[in-house]
Amino acid sequence: MLPLEFFLFLQIILFLFITPGTPRIVIISNSINYGVKNCIWTALGDITANIIQATLVIFFIGSFFSDYPIFLIILKWTGIMYLCYLAYDLYNSSLNKFNSKSSKKKNIFSFFNDGFVIAGTSPKAWMFFPFIFPQFIDFQGNYVIQFIILISTYVFLDFLSLMGYAVLANKLIHWIKANPQKINRVSAFALIVIAILISILQKN
Numbered sequence: 001m002l003p004l005e006f007f008l009f010l011q012i013i014l015f016l017f018i019t020p021g022t023p024r025i026v027i028i029s030n031s032i033n034y035g036v037k038n039c040i041w042t043a044l045g046d047i048t049a050n051i052i053q054a055t056l057v058i059f060f061i062g063s064f065f066s067d068y069p070i071f072l073i074i075l076k077w078t079g080i081m082y083l084c085y086l087a088y089d090l091y092n093s094s095l096n097k098f099n100s101k102s103s104k105k106k107n108i109f110s111f112f113n114d115g116f117v118i119a120g121t122s123p124k125a126w127m128f129f130p131f132i133f134p135q136f137i138d139f140q141g142n143y144v145i146q147f148i149i150l151i152s153t154y155v156f157l158d159f160l161s162l163m164g165y166a167v168l169a170n171k172l173i174h175w176i177k178a179n180p181q182k183i184n185r186v187s188a189f190a191l192i193v194i195a196i197l198i199s200i201l202q203k204n
Contacts, residue, residue: 045115079121
C-alpha cells in the first residue's frame with residue numbers, strides 16, 4: 001500500500017464520515033438528551049461493530065454475502081425495524097430540561113447497543129468493507145499489517161467524527177432548548193425517512 005493509495009483511502013472515508021447518516025442522527029439525539037459523555041459509548045458501539053464487520057469480511061466471509069444474499073436482506077430489515085423502534089422511542093421521549101434525571105433512563109449498555117446495532121445491521125457497512133478495503137490491500141505482501149493500518153485509521157476517524165457531531169449538537173443545546181420536543185420529533189422523522197429509503201433503494 002503506497003502513500004498515495006492511503007491518501008485516496010482517507011479521502012473516501014472522510015467523505016463518508018462527514019455525510020450525515022443514521023449513526024450521526026442517533027448520536028446527535030443522544031447528545032441532546034443525555035450529554036456528550038454518554039455518546040462516547042454510542043460511538044464505541046459503532047466502531048466495535050465496524051471492527052467485527054471488517055475482520056469478518058476480509059478474513060472469513062468475503063464472498064459469503066455474494067453467495068447468500070438472503071442474509072443481507074435479513075440484516076437490512078432487522079436494521080429497518082430497529083430504526084423504527086428508535087424513532088418511536090425518540091418521538092415519545094422528553095428532554096426533561098437536560099437535567100441529571102434524563103441520564104438515568106438509559107445505562108451504558110443501552111448507549112453502546114444503539115451504536116452497535118445501527119452499524120452492525122447496516123447492509124451498506126457490510127458491503128463497504130469487502131468493496132473498499134481489498135482495493136487498498138496488497139494480498140501478496142503482509143496484508144494483516146495493512147489491514148490493521150486501514151481499520152485503525154477508519155475507526156479512529158469514525159470515532160472522532162461521531163464525537164464531533166455530539167459536541168456540535170451539545171454546543172447548540174441552548175438554541176434548541178426552547179423547543180426540545182420538536183428536536184426529538186424531527187430526529188424521529190429523519191430516522192423513519194432513512195428507514196423508508198433503505199427499504200426502497202437498497203436492493204440487498
